Amino acid sequence: MNINPIVKIPAEEQATNALREFIVSGQIPQGTRITEAVLSEKLNLSRSTVRTALHLLTREGLVRLKPYSGWMITMLTEKDIWELCTLRSAIERLGARLAAEFIDTDNNSEKLQLAFKHFTQTCASNDYATIAESDLGLHEVIIGISGNRRLQEQYDLIKRQTLLFIRSSNDLIPDSGEILNQHKPIVEAILSGDIELAGRLSEEHNIEEGKKLISSIAL
The missing domain is CATH 1.10.10.10 (Winged helix-like DNA-binding domain superfamily/Winged helix DNA-binding domain)
Incomplete structure (x- = not known):
């Protein structure tokens, strides 16, 4: 028993x-x-x-x-968003680059594919609270397979604020399928081992979402 x-x-x-x-x-x-x-x-x-x-x-x-x-x-101000956005873009850009570099080791490809499959399923649910958790979870997996423990520790320090950022920015997107589409190219670049593309797409995604969020609170 x-x-x-x-x-x-x-x-x-x-x-x-x-x-x-x-x-x-x-x-x-x-x-x-x-x-x-x-x-x-x-x-x-x-x-x-x-x-x-x-x-x-x-x-x-x-x-x-x-x-x-x-x-x-906490009410996210323009300064809060800018700080989180620039910090996230730096950490996640490096994480995506390293993840792409080491994608063929330690079952990293399988780990990322499993996380993206779960993210795909949650996006289909249209439950934005669950989507935000899964969104963060996907980024955590990418950081995790980077193989850089200290990078993971730094990401953990801003994880909860990042979740608040993600939830706030995702709420601006009426179609949850678009949230999925924003992440798909990043995941594909990592899985293909394209280091430069993975890093660039990850950084661009963060910067763009930060700009949208700042614009929304400035209205």
Whole structure:
């Protein structure tokens, strides 16, 4: 009989995971002011537990504590978008180049094809929250097969903010099939081992999406 043991998850971790999901999914919109008291009541957790979760989310860039105003869900500004866009484009460009270089080692081709297959399926679902998670997952696989551990560590530092960026930019695209089409050439270039093309397409994708997102909030 195979019975998996019950894993106890600390309340702080549960609160952090729940709040992160609410933020990234858009259930709590960007710029929303939140209080420990209300969240404590909604989540049925102590205020100290909620406070710990909020402090953890500030490290991820999803929540900010403003003097005299309290807690607020991060609202991506033009500067935030520009910083994330340029940083992502640099990291993902290098990741795509290295992934293309090492695509024929360690079953990397199979890993990428599997991730893209999953991404294709989620894009067909038209569930933008799930698509954003799968979108990030695809980029994580590309960074992962680059073989550069330190590059992966740097990507992990901006992963949650990147997810917020992806969700915000994807929301501007009415046809989820277009999201898939944006990534297909990048994946094909990596699978073909075209180092220069993979890097260039990855960088261009990030820059273009950043420009669109900045334009949308400037309206």
